[in-house]
Amino acid sequence: MCGIVAGVALQRSIVPALLDGLKRLEYRGYDSCGVAVLQAGGPRCIRTLARVEALESDVRAANLDGSTGIAHTRWATHGVPAIANAHPIFSHDQIAVVHNGIIENHEALRESLVEQGYEFVSQTDTEVIAHLVHSHYEGDLLAAVFDAARMLQGAYAIAVICKDEPQRVIGARQGSPLVVGLGPDGAFLASDTFALSTYASGIIYLEDGDVADLRSGNLRILNSAGETVVRGVNQITEQGGDSELGAYRHYMQKEIFEQPLAVARTFSMVRSLDATLFGTVDPNAFSGVDNVLMLGCGTSHYSALTARGWFETIAGIRAHAEIASEYRYRDYVPQRGTLVVPISQSGETADTLAALRYAQSVGEALTLAICNVATSAIVRQSNWAFITQAGPEIGVASTKAFTTQLVALFLLALTLGRQRARLSAGQVAKHLRDLAALPDAIRSVLAREPQIIGWAQELRRKEHALFLGRGLHYPIALEAALKMKEISYLHAEGYPAGELKHGPLALVTEAMPVIVSAPNDCLLDKLKANLQEISARGGKLYVLADANTRLQAAEGMRIIRLPDYYGFLSPLLHVVAYQLLAYHVACLRGTDVDKPRNLAKSVTVE
Ligand code: F6R
Numbered sequence: 001m002c003g004i005v006a007g008v009a010l011q012r013s014i015v016p017a018l019l020d021g022l023k024r025l026e027y028r029g030y031d032s033c034g035v036a037v038l039q040a041g042g043p044r045c046i047r048t049l050a051r052v053e054a055l056e057s058d059v060r061a062a063n064l065d066g067s068t069g070i071a072h073t074r075w076a077t078h079g080v081p082a083i084a085n086a087h088p089i090f091s092h093d094q095i096a097v098v099h100n101g102i103i104e105n106h107e108a109l110r111e112s113l114v115e116q117g118y119e120f121v122s123q124t125d126t127e128v129i130a131h132l133v134h135s136h137y138e139g140d141l142l143a144a145v146f147d148a149a150r151m152l153q154g155a156y157a158i159a160v161i162c163k164d165e166p167q168r169v170i171g172a173r174q175g176s177p178l179v180v181g182l183g184p185d186g187a188f189l190a191s192d193t194f195a196l197s198t199y200a201s202g203i204i205y206l207e208d209g210d211v212a213d214l215r216s217g218n219l220r221i222l223n224s225a226g227e228t229v230v231r232g233v234n235q236i237t238e239q240g241g242d243s244e245l246g247a248y249r250h251y252m253q254k255e256i257f258e259q260p261l262a263v264a265r266t267f268s269m270v271r272s273l274d275a276t277l278f279g280t281v282d283p284n285a286f287s288g289v290d291n292v293l294m295l296g297c298g299t300s301h302y303s304a305l306t307a308r309g310w311f312e313t314i315a316g317i318r319a320h321a322e323i324a325s326e327y328r329y330r331d332y333v334p335q336r337g338t339l340v341v342p343i344s345q346s347g348e349t350a351d352t353l354a355a356l357r358y359a360q361s362v363g364e365a366l367t368l369a370i371c372n373v374a375t376s377a378i379v380r381q382s383n384w385a386f387i388t389q390a391g392p393e394i395g396v397a398s399t400k401a402f403t404t405q406l407v408a409l410f411l412l413a414l415t416l417g418r419q420r421a422r423l424s425a426g427q428v429a430k431h432l433r434d435l436a437a438l439p440d441a442i443r444s445v446l447a448r449e450p451q452i453i454g455w456a457q458e459l460r461r462k463e464h465a466l467f468l469g470r471g472l473h474y475p476i477a478l479e480a481a482l483k484m485k486e487i488s489y490l491h492a493e494g495y496p497a498g499e500l501k502h503g504p505l506a507l508v509t510e511a512m513p514v515i516v517s518a519p520n521d522c523l524l525d526k527l528k529a530n531l532q533e534i535s536a537r538g539g540k541l542y543v544l545a546d547a548n549t550r551l552q553a554a555e556g557m558r559i560i561r562l563p564d565y566y567g568f569l570s571p572l573l574h575v576v577a578y579q580l581l582a583y584h585v586a587c588l589r590g591t592d593v594d595k596p597r598n599l600a601k602s603v604t605v606e
Contacts, residue, residue, distance in 0.1 A: 001075035001600040002087075002100035003028035004178070005195050006159035006169045007188035008216050009067045015059060017188060018071040021195035022052045027394055027601035028100070028191060029075025032086035035059060036096045037066030038166045043096055047086040051595075067186075067216070068167055070159045072098035075600040078106070079123030089126045091118070091134035094163045095144075099126040100191055101176040102605050104154035125154075133160055142213045145170040146222060149211060155350070155605070159189045171212040176604050177348055177377060180204040180212050180219065182233065187214040192348075192602075193236060193375065194392060202233040205375060234375070250593045252395030252487070256579045257446060260439035262400040263572070265389035266407045267435050273415050273428065278368050279384035286419060289339045289366065292319040292412075295327055295355040296343040297603070299398040299482065300405060304343055305475035306571050307409035314431075314568065315417035324355035325606070334363045341368050341412070345393055345401035346602040347376020354606070356381055370408045372401050386412070395594045396601050397487050399579050402479065403442075403572050407435065410569065434569055444563050445576045449584075451560045452577060455542055456584035458558075459513055465490060466504060466514045467578070468497040470527055473517040476571045480515065480578035487596050488586035497530040508539040515581075517574045520546040520565035531557070544577050546570070 003025025007014050018035050026033075033055050034047030044064055048055050052073060072087035079085035088096040103109070106125035109132060114120070118131040132151060136144040141162045149158075155175030162168070171178055171189040181188040181200025189212065190196050193203050206212060209224025210231070223229045248254035274283035292311050294304035304321035311319035324342075328351060342356040347369070356367060356378060369382035372390050379385045388404035414431055417423040423431075459465065465484060469477035478494035485492045495504055497516065508514060514534050518527055528551070534541055541557040546565040553559040566573050586593045 001029045001077070001603060001605050003073045003191045003195065004070070004098040004100050004157060004159050005188065005190040006070040006098065006161070006171065007068070007186050008167055008169055008214050009186035010216055012067065012185060013065045014067050014069040014186065015064055017185070017199045018069050019052065019056050019059065020198050021188070021190050022055070022071050022073050024195045024197070025191055026052050026073050026595065027396060029073055029600040030595050031074045031076045031081035032083070033071070033073040034086045034088055035064065035069060035071040036088040036161065037064055037069035038161055038163065039066045042093060042163050043090070043161065045088055045090070045096065047083050047088075049081055049083060049086070068161060068169060070096060070098045070161055070169065077102055077605060078125045084122045085124050087126060089122060089124060089130045091127075091130035095130050095134045095137065095160060097126055097130045097133065097158055097160050099129055099156055099158045100604065101156035102154045103128055103152050103156060105152070109151065129156070129158060137162065139164070141165050141168055141170050142211065142222070145172055146211050146226065149174070157191060167216045169214045171206070171214065173206050173210060174208050178206050180206060180214070180221075182219070186216065187219055189214065197236055201236055203236055204231045204233055206231065250395065250583070252397055252399060252583055252593050255393055255395050255399045256576065256583060258391065259400045259403050259576060260442045262390045262404050263407055263442060264439045266404040267438070269389065270411065270432070273411070273418055275415065277411060277415065278386045284419075285384070286339060286416060288337050289416065290317060290337040291335055292317060292339050292341060292416070293359065293364070294319065294321045294341045294343055295324045295352055295359070296321075297324050297349055297351050299402050299479060300343040300345060300349075300352070302475045302479040302482070303402055303405040303409060304341075305478070306406060306472055307413065309472045310410055310413035310568060311416065314413045314422065315420060316422045317416055317420065322355070324349070325351040328355040328358045332359070332362060334359075338364055339366045339368055340364045341370060342378050342382060343370045343405055343409075344376070344378050345372045345390070345398055345405075347371040347373040347378040348602050348604050349378070350604050350606050353377050353381060370405055372404070394601075396596055396599050397483055397582070402575065406572055407438075410435065431568070434567060438569055438572060441563055441566055441573055442576055445573050446580070448560055448562070448577060449580055452580045453584050455558065455560070456581055456588055459490070459581070459585050460588040462490060462511070462513055464507070464512055465492040466507065466512060467492060467494045467516075468500065468514060468530065469494070469517040470497045470523045471521060472568070472571050473519055473574055476517055476575050476578065479575055480582070483579055483582035484585065486599060487582055487593050488589050488591055489597075490585060490589070497527055500530060501533060505533065505537065508534055508537045510538050510540060512539060513542055514539050515542045516544070518543050518545040518549050518551055519570045519574065520549045521570070524549060544574055
């Protein structure tokens with residue numbers, strides 16, 4: 001969380017690059033933001049509790065200019081959102097720091113710095129870094145940052161400037177992402193490649209322990225041992241998908257409507273249905289696999305829960321879906337033949353990365369990342385990877401990343417099913433035909449938007465909602481509730497429909513909308529009985545019913561009819577309707593859809 005961008009520009013102002021980068025990094029946090037540049041009279045800094053757009057106006061009004069600078073957009077960890085806690089954070093008006101991550105030993109460091117006479121004006125752990133660099137500074141910022149970094153425990157990516165070295169920025173990383181960007185206008189640092197896509201043509205991925213010294217026209221990188229190292233330069237290629245908003249009102253809306261394309265692009269990666277589709281050289285690399293362990297958080301965990309059913313039914317293989325933040329602290333017993341599958345949109349989620357490393361540390365050797373960012377830490381930490389083709393996802397609430405993860409996991413289930421001789425050629429062909437036709441099926445769900453808006457108008461004033469599903473649609477109920485609560489702030493919970501009578505049924509009154517997925521699958525009759533239980537208690541039902549379920553709207557039961565049952569891939573249709581529902585409830589309630597309160601897109605802290 002938190003986004004940092006910094007740079008030294010050649011013969012021009014760094015400010016436009018910093019602001020452009022901050023706008024692209026706002027997904028990482030938006031509690032406050034700020035920028036500092038070095039000018040002849042010393043550093044100048046502007047910070048605000050508003051968004052980057054407001055910072056830009058302030059910067060213009062103040063004529064902020066200079067060729068060297070650092071900037072930050074914050075997701076608060078230590079200290080409330082306040083100007084004093086907003087970055088850049090200074091030490092003695094000489095050293096300025098922007099930081100992403102958490103310094104675990106900040107209390108001990110703070111005590112020792114106070115003993116040395118340093119005064120603290122913020123509640124941040126970052127101020128420790130600023131004073132620490134200041135305390136080590138003897139005319140060489142690189143040496144000071146290197147020495148200070150060695151005293152930090154925890155995760156950090158930092159960019160540091162010093163009043164006495166006007167053409168220099170030092171960056172350092174440990175655990176949190178930081179890239180160097182090189183372009184015709186200068187050298188830059190940022191939390192991700194996307195932040196630099198306007199200004200850099202080449203990207204260097206710093207490794208843990210690296211310290212980078214950016215001067216105009218000169219770059220040097222030290223590794224954790226203090227040796228000068230050369231890291232490869234990668235050309236920036238913007239991942240498919242336009243990152244501009246275009247005609248849409250919100251990124252989330254745009255991303256919901258991009259799903260037919262994102263799903264088609266992900267499916268188009270299929271050349272052969274064997275392990276090479278997932279980045280292996282050997283087509284039979286999965287031949288010893290008889291167990292799949294999926295690791296993820298939030299929406300990515302729900303894609304794992306959905307896929308668990310596919311692995312069991314299609315491939316006849318044991319599958320487990322673990323919440324990464326829980327798994328990483330369990331005494332997990334490794335099992336031979338386990339394929340560990342970390343699932344992540346960003347590829348930077350701290351808990352998922354730590355869970356993957358934990359699995360590796362206890363002996364799991366086969367790791368396959370399903371991820372939307374080819375250069376991310378989780379991909380680099382894994383043996384193999386399948387890169388979903390969702391394109392940049394800017395809205396904090398995940399939509400197209402989820403459906404493309406599901407496509408990737410379905411392909412993995414087919415691959416394992418085929419390898420284990422659980423699928424005939426005819427069955428494989430049918431599944432592939434269904435995948436190929438999925439974009440059109442999703443389009444037909446998107447066409448139900450007017451009816452979904454009708455439901456949203458009824459739900460907008462509710463305080464709570466229950467989402468129900470069974471089988472493959474139970475994880476979709478969880479995902480629907482997550483979408484609803486995170487962007488509309490309407491309290492929602494997802495339950496397996498059969499579980500209602502074991503407790504949650506007590507909540508059902510006229511005031512509690514109950515929103516249900518009713519696919520025409522083998523559990524439909526059971527589900528109908530669950531609907532009766534709710535109706536009998538005066539509950540108001542909103543049912544997403546497949547066209548061929550023969551469910552009829554009645555008093556107390558609204559129905560939106562989806563296309564005919566879409567088999568194993570049905571969850572991908574139901575979830576799109578729920579995304580639209582959450583989106584429209586949020587719009588009607590006037591929340592900040594793309595940047596819901598307290599959240600951030602990339603959760604790089606534990
Ligand atoms: C919800 C959402 C989050 C993420 C979670 C994991 O809409 O986006 O729950 O799914 O933070 O993020 P990634 O997939 O980047 O690891």
